[in-house]
Amino acid sequence: MSLKHLFQILLYLFVSSANAQFDVRQYTRYTGYGQFNREDLIVLRRFQQNGQLQYLTVNCTTLETRIVPATALQVQTASWETLKKQFKDTPYLKALQYASSQSFSLQDAGIIHGYPKEKGITLTIDLCPSHKPLDRNIFTDLIAAFGTIEKPVPVALSLSGHFLENHRDDIGWLQQLEKNNAIRITWVNH
Incomplete structure (x- = not known):
């Protein structure tokens, strides 16, 4: 690989x-x-x-x-x-x-799995379909559900260059969530 x-x-x-x-x-x-x-x-x-x-x-x-x-x-x-x-x-x-x-x-x-003693959640989200807008509710619901358990909430995101070019407001919104310590983004390949 x-x-x-x-x-x-x-x-x-x-x-x-x-x-x-x-x-x-x-x-x-x-x-x-x-x-x-x-x-x-x-x-x-x-x-x-x-x-x-x-x-x-x-x-x-x-x-x-x-x-x-x-x-x-x-x-x-x-x-x-x-x-x-x-x-x-x-x-x-x-x-x-x-x-x-x-x-x-x-x-x-x-x-495909975390370490056995890992606590909290593991969530990966594929943002590659560049024609669809970001569903911000996924992130706000995730923060509401798990923000009291683990903060910032860890999220792994993969995206394409097309998504990045076509959804700058969504990327800015995600960056603001990370800046506000609501989520911690790990950018991954898929």
């Missing part, structure tokens, strides 16, 4: 800030590693955003993705094979290994 198929997080670049206008250029696959705020990060992509070099990273322990400015991260370039060996005992690489072992299946080939 290629990294390209696991991560289509280019879209995350466009939705990481509710009020920012983005000029993203030279978005390319790039692999390496580094430390940011004492966290080990794997670098998955690099790009220019508003003239500044940025890296798309993943925390190998928490699986949190983050965009980090190049000025804040000293990156060691490494092949994907090297990274797989170096970080083989981390939750991130273990999850990828498990997903790869299931990839023979035509469906459910991804990560």
Whole structure:
């Protein structure tokens, strides 16, 4: 299973800030590693955003993705094979290994369960049908139902570039929910 198929997080670049206008250029696959705020990060992509070099990273322990400015991260370039060996005992690489072992299946080939001690909810939503508007009630009902149990409510969202282009108000609304600490969005591929 290629990294390209696991991560289509280019879209995350466009939705990481509710009020920012983005000029993203030279978005390319790039692999390496580094430390940011004492966290080990794997670098998955690099790009220019508003003239500044940025890296798309993943925390190998928490699986949190983050965009980090190049000025804040000293990156060691490494092949994907090297990274797989170096970080083989981390939750991130273990999850990828498990997903790869299931990839023979035509469906459910991804990560399909959480850790046994995980509390709260796990919800994924596919926003790819770009001709349909976002059903905001799903999110408001979710926040109302689970916001007292787990806040922010974790939600994994996948979307297409067409959805992003055609539903900017909906993306802004989702960003505002995240900014208000009502939901925590993880952008995923499907």
